[in-house]
Amino acid sequence: MNGDLPRRRFSPSRVLPYRVTTVVVIGAGQAGLAMSHQLDRRGIDHVVLERGEVANAWRHERWDSLRLLTPNWQCRLPGFRYAGPDPDGFMTMPEVVDFLHGYARKLSAPIHTATRVMSVRPAPGGYRVVTDAGDWQCRAVVIASGACNLPVVPALASSLPASLHSLTTRDYRHPCQLANGGVLVVGASATGVQLADEIQRSGRPVTLAVGEHVRMPRRYRGRDIQWWMEASGLLDQRFDEIDDIERARRLPSPQLMGSETPATLDLNTLETRGVQRVGRLVGLRDHTLQFSGSLAAHCAAADLKLGRLLETFDIWARHRGMDNDLAPPERFPTTRLPASPRLSLDLNRGEIRTVLWATGFRPDYRWLHVPVLDRKGRLKHHGGVVEAPGLYALGLPFMRRRKSSFIHGVDDDARELSDHLLGYLAGYPSDSSEGGKGGNRLAQCGLPRRNRMDAHPRVVLTEGD
Amino acid sequence: MQTATSIQVDNGVNVAALLGAREALAQAPEAARFTWRARCDWVNGTHSHATIDSYHGLGEEQRHKTRFTFDADHPEVFASEDHGPTPVEYVLVGLASCLTAGIAAVAQHRDIQLRSVVATLEGSMDIQGILGMDSDVRNGFEDVRVRFEIDADATREEIEALVAQSQKRSAVYDLLTNPTNVTVSVA
Numbered sequence: 001m002n003g004d005l006p007r008r009r010f011s012p013s014r015v016l017p018y019r020v021t022t023v024v025v026i027g028a029g030q031a032g033l034a035m036s037h038q039l040d041r042r043g044i045d046h047v048v049l050e051r052g053e054v055a056n057a058w059r060h061e062r063w064d065s066l067r068l069l070t071p072n073w074q075c076r077l078p079g080f081r082y083a084g085p086d087p088d089g090f091m092t093m094p095e096v097v098d099f100l101h102g103y104a105r106k107l108s109a110p111i112h113t114a115t116r117v118m119s120v121r122p123a124p125g126g127y128r129v130v131t132d133a134g135d136w137q138c139r140a141v142v143i144a145s146g147a148c149n150l151p152v153v154p155a156l157a158s159s160l161p162a163s164l165h166s167l168t169t170r171d172y173r174h175p176c177q178l179a180n181g182g183v184l185v186v187g188a189s190a191t192g193v194q195l196a197d198e199i200q201r202s203g204r205p206v207t208l209a210v211g212e213h214v215r216m217p218r219r220y221r222g223r224d225i226q227w228w229m230e231a232s233g234l235l236d237q238r239f240d241e242i243d244d245i246e247r248a249r250r251l252p253s254p255q256l257m258g259s260e261t262p263a264t265l266d267l268n269t270l271e272t273r274g275v276q277r278v279g280r281l282v283g284l285r286d287h288t289l290q291f292s293g294s295l296a297a298h299c300a301a302a303d304l305k306l307g308r309l310l311e312t313f314d315i316w317a318r319h320r321g322m323d324n325d326l327a328p329p330e331r332f333p334t335t336r337l338p339a340s341p342r343l344s345l346d347l348n349r350g351e352i353r354t355v356l357w358a359t360g361f362r363p364d365y366r367w368l369h370v371p372v373l374d375r376k377g378r379l380k381h382h383g384g385v386v387e388a389p390g391l392y393a394l395g396l397p398f399m400r401r402r403k404s405s406f407i408h409g410v411d412d413d414a415r416e417l418s419d420h421l422l423g424y425l426a427g428y429p430s431d432s433s434e435g436g437k438g439g440n441r442l443a444q445c446g447l448p449r450r451n452r453m454d455a456h457p458r459v460v461l462t463e464g465d
Numbered sequence: 466m467q468t469a470t471s472i473q474v475d476n477g478v479n480v481a482a483l484l485g486a487r488e489a490l491a492q493a494p495e496a497a498r499f500t501w502r503a504r505c506d507w508v509n510g511t512h513s514h515a516t517i518d519s520y521h522g523l524g525e526e527q528r529h530k531t532r533f534t535f536d537a538d539h540p541e542v543f544a545s546e547d548h549g550p551t552p553v554e555y556v557l558v559g560l561a562s563c564l565t566a567g568i569a570a571v572a573q574h575r576d577i578q579l580r581s582v583v584a585t586l587e588g589s590m591d592i593q594g595i596l597g598m599d600s601d602v603r604n605g606f607e608d609v610r611v612r613f614e615i616d617a618d619a620t621r622e623e624i625e626a627l628v629a630q631s632q633k634r635s636a637v638y639d640l641l642t643n644p645t646n647v648t649v650s651v652a
Contacts, residue, residue, distance in 0.1 A: 244597075246600075247597075247600070250600055279644065279646075282644060283644075285642075285643075290643060290644050291644060292644050293644045293645045293646035293647045294647065295646075296646070296647075296648050296649075297647070297649065340646055341646055343643065343644045343645070343646065344643070344644070376601070
């Protein structure tokens, strides 16, 4: 493996072997693979570095019963799409892994699996990428390592009594791994409601702490809700046409579930199954968990927003003259609430044995030694163009469009960013004020000539593939 | 000792009446259910005018001796006209007067003569929360600090015990430290 590595004989104090490429793509999930496809099309020399194997998080960091929230017909990547017999079905995790492996096999760029990136730092001519399997020198880096690397858990989790089993959804696989007895599920996004349902069905009484949430029916007027989201153009809404993009990026995932037969899973479903709904978990005082008294407000807000969403769809369908092809408009019952939602739970009474944190994730950038993080550790970027020349992100929530973190959503983003990247490599000015320096660096560091030949003026970002 | 000093101690609290009420309510717990009310009329901008008049308790409608009114607003640094305290300052007032009333009552019950009780309160808030600038910042107080200066015929330990007991029995202290179901509807 080390045989063909160039060595810097002139610098005996740092005989670090490294390989040279134009672009390093970090992560071989849907985002990294789609980017590899686009770079390939543009003749840009690159490698994909993957800490584990292709589709690693789908394979190793999800629970057993999970299926995609998007139907099979929506599973498409640049130059690739679902071609199986069940377009309206929802892929299980092994099926997602197979799907992405099938895609990876079609790509020509090398995917270095079992290669963990330890550090990315600026270096003359671009970036030095240090991995546990050798170093890379490159001009540009695409961060496609996902948005869900580290579970986000409230600070009070560390003060829970040791007798209580506390785990995050990253470590949860199936209900049998939990002690018999009650389970508190914290968080009512897609993950929270699915696990509350599954655990309640396993005979463990579930209490679900519900804060801000997004309610959605699986099907509406005879079509999957994702069909509506996509056909009406909602998923294509761009990051620069949204009033409050920060808020849109923080929005919890809608209460949806992929299942063998399409089914709606909302708080009313969970009520029917016997799940106890309480407000947002806000405190731990002595041995008592405290829940906010705002459950009614959060449910009312979710009901209102659902009503507005369906209204938008109805107006869109009417304008498109589709009313005859669709079932009539319908409205769903408001969220039923307990008369007086419970405000506290005494942990000493043994009512719950487990706390399952479905409180979200954040990306892990501990290896990124480039000053591009804000004071909260979030990546500073403009639609995936990071605030450092030659650095890009892909696959983050609402990165360029509402669909950016969906499997099919990465297509447009990868195309646009690879065009931007091509312009950067060619030394043309870009969104980033420092983009113009790229040309000089190209001459300085003597990277493969091929890229210089292929480089052409930056393509307009909205141009089709 | 208690009987010897109880005659002299007068904090203006009718402990006998309170204890009597407790006994009476034990027989008729329904009468113990009170409903407090407020009405608030928007005036202009952030200025509103609140009225306190009737309440329900002891099994029937009750009325304050006087109709109390309160103006609330925001100061000029919020581009408001400062016609009254901010709502969060009213919360500090509620906490202070609740704890202070409790101290007087408990002191009376414990035969401690008070000479002066002064509470100073501070509530800290990062207004990035209410301005919607940072979702990690809560809207309300991060913390509330109450400092009592109490001059009384008692040791420091006794005074500290008074303050502790007043927190234990304070409605507003409970409201601020424990969650409450709040329902807001549109008529």
